[in-house]
Amino acid sequence: MTAVDLPERPAADGPAAVVTGASSGIGLAIIHRLVEGGWRVFASVRREADAARLAETFGPALRPLLFDVRDETAIEAAAEAVRAELGGRPLMGLVNNAGMGNPAPFLHQPLSEIREQIEVNLLGATAVTRTFGPLMTARNGRPGGRILVMSSLGGVTGHPFAAPYCASKHGLEGMAESLRRELSVDGIGVVIVAPGIVATPVWDKIADRDAHRFDATPYGDLFADAMSRIASEGRRGLSPEAVAETVWQALTEDRPRPRYAPSRRPFLEDRLARIAPRRLVDRLYARRFGLRQGRRGDASR
Ligand SMILES: NC(=O)c1ccc[n+]([C@@H]2O[C@H](COP(=O)([O-])OP(=O)(O)OC[C@H]3O[C@@H](n4cnc5c(N)ncnc54)[C@H](OP(=O)(O)O)[C@@H]3O)[C@@H](O)[C@H]2O)c1
Numbered sequence: 001m002t003a004v005d006l007p008e009r010p011a012a013d014g015p016a017a018v019v020t021g022a023s024s025g026i027g028l029a030i031i032h033r034l035v036e037g038g039w040r041v042f043a044s045v046r047r048e049a050d051a052a053r054l055a056e057t058f059g060p061a062l063r064p065l066l067f068d069v070r071d072e073t074a075i076e077a078a079a080e081a082v083r084a085e086l087g088g089r090p091l092m093g094l095v096n097n098a099g100m101g102n103p104a105p106f107l108h109q110p111l112s113e114i115r116e117q118i119e120v121n122l123l124g125a126t127a128v129t130r131t132f133g134p135l136m137t138a139r140n141g142r143p144g145g146r147i148l149v150m151s152s153l154g155g156v157t158g159h160p161f162a163a164p165y166c167a168s169k170h171g172l173e174g175m176a177e178s179l180r181r182e183l184s185v186d187g188i189g190v191v192i193v194a195p196g197i198v199a200t201p202v203w204d205k206i207a208d209r210d211a212h213r214f215d216a217t218p219y220g221d222l223f224a225d226a227m228s229r230i231a232s233e234g235r236r237g238l239s240p241e242a243v244a245e246t247v248w249q250a251l252t253e254d255r256p257r258p259r260y261a262p263s264r265r266p267f268l269e270d271r272l273a274r275i276a277p278r279r280l281v282d283r284l285y286a287r288r289f290g291l292r293q294g295r296r297g298d299a300s301r
Contacts, residue, residue, distance in 0.1 A: 014038040014061075016091050017251065018082060018132055020069060020124075021098030023050040025200030026150065029240035030095055030247050035061045037248060042082050044069075044098065069098045069124025072131075079131045091135040092145040093251045096125040096172075099150060101165040103206060103227060108217045114164040121168035125149055126175065137186045144187035146251055149176045151194040153261070157273040157281065160289050161223060169194075173259075180258060191250040195243045196263025196270055203234030226289045238264040 017034055021027040022043035031043045035058050043058075044065045045051050051064035063085065067074035082091065099121045102113050129147055136145035154162060155169035173192055180190035211224035246262040263269040273281055286292060 014040050015093065016040040016042065016082075016086060016089065017093030017095060018042040018044065018065070018091060018128075019093075019095040019097055020044040020128055021150075022054065022064075023047070025202060026195070026198060026240045026243050027095075027097040029244035030097060031058065031062060033241070033244040033248050034093070034251075037252070039093070042078075042085075044078065069128055070119050072127055075127055075131045079135065082132070083135055086135065090137065090145055091132060093148070094129065094132050094136060094145070095148045095150070095247060095251075096128055097148075097150040098124060098128075099168075101162060101202065101206070102209070103161040103165070103230070105161060105214055105217055105219050105223055106163045108214055108219075109164075117164040118168050118171070121165070122171040122175070125172055129179070133183075133188070136188050146189040146191055146256065147176075147179065147183070148191050148193055148247060148250055149173070151176075151192050153194060153196055153263075153269055153273060155192070155194050160285055160291060161226060177258075189256060190258075191256050192259040193243070193246055193250055194259060194261045194270075195238060195246075196261065196265065197234055197237035198240055198243055199235050199237040200240050203231045203237075206234070207231040222290055238262060 014037075017039055019027055019030050019034070019041060022031050023045045027043075031041050031054070034041050039061075041058070041062045042065050043054055043062055044067055045054065046066070046068050048066070051066055054062055054064050063081075065078040065081065067078050069075070100117065102109075102117060104113065106114075133147070136147070149172050151173050152165075152169045153159075154166040155173040158166045173194070176190050176192045183190055206227060209227075211227040212221070214223045215221055217223075243262050246260045250256045250260055261270045272284075276284075
């Protein structure tokens with residue numbers, strides 16, 4: 001990655017935002033967009049090497065923060081550093097983007113893997129929001145910034161083999177809906193960004209896992225087949241830059257919508273699953289994943 005063209009306005013004067021999960025994919029595109037727009041960005045990563053790479057690429061407009069969203073102590077230390085650097089100015093944006101998925105047949109997935117997805121996607125965003133939220137409160141009658149959560153189509157519907165991921169994203173959306181109403185008294189806006197399929201490194205991470213580890217279950221090779229199809233669909237998804245543009249809108253529009261759902265195929269990837277009768281959506285998923293009753297995989301054929 002080469003150094004980015006920095007805006008004319010010194011970022012120290014611009015509004016400040018914290019973005020989690022900035023090492024790659026959507027998070028990386030978001031910090032790029034915010035720095036380009038003259039914001040001061042605090043970007044969370046988990047590895048020193050990523051922190052050094054971002055510092056070198058973005059220069060003084062960006063300060064890396066090192067924490068895993070499951071590590072409360074590290075999040076608190078990062079929030080203290082941000083508080084000190086803001087010197088009494090409010091934080092204007094908090095983008096809860098860090099997240100992960102680990103698809104599997106639910107009944108055969110170890111509980112530790114299910115727990116990890118809930119801990120990172122839902123409890124991680126919870127801890128980050130609770131810790132950085134107090135930096136966002138309105139002062140002197142000014143509006144108090146915006147909290148964004150990175151949900152997914154899985155935040156309103158359920159994909160087969162992604163029950164923990166969808167549970168975490170449904171939870172995130174429920175939390176955001178409550179907070180939007182509750183935090184309005186502090187002048188803090190809360191916005192859900194729920195992209196469809198986005199072409200990010202997440203699909204390589206999914207493709208790199210051993211999808212055949214479930215071959216001995218009644219699903220046989222059906223799961224591995226579904227994963228290779230999903231990973232190749234993912235690589236043809238919306239660009240992370242398009243999602244970053246939506247995040248920019250959500251942070252800067254005077255009256256942001258409560259929920260944005262950027263997608264390359266909005267009808268197929270968003271609207272259909274939300275408005276069609278549930279049983280019809282069941283049949284569409286069954287066809288897409290080869291999940292007919294009585295046909296599970298090689299082992300049961
Ligand atoms: N790609 C899609 O199709 C899609 C669609 C809808 C929603 N989303 C959501 O968009 C967000 C970003 O995903 P992406 O597609 O850009 O994937 P990605 O490239 O894999 O980025 C995920 C980011 O989250 C970070 N992260 C993962 N676990 C973490 C933890 N425990 N603590 C702190 N950071 C952690 C990763 O850091 P490391 O590099 O250290 O692992 C990385 O920076 C996620 O919330 C995802 O659910 C993605």
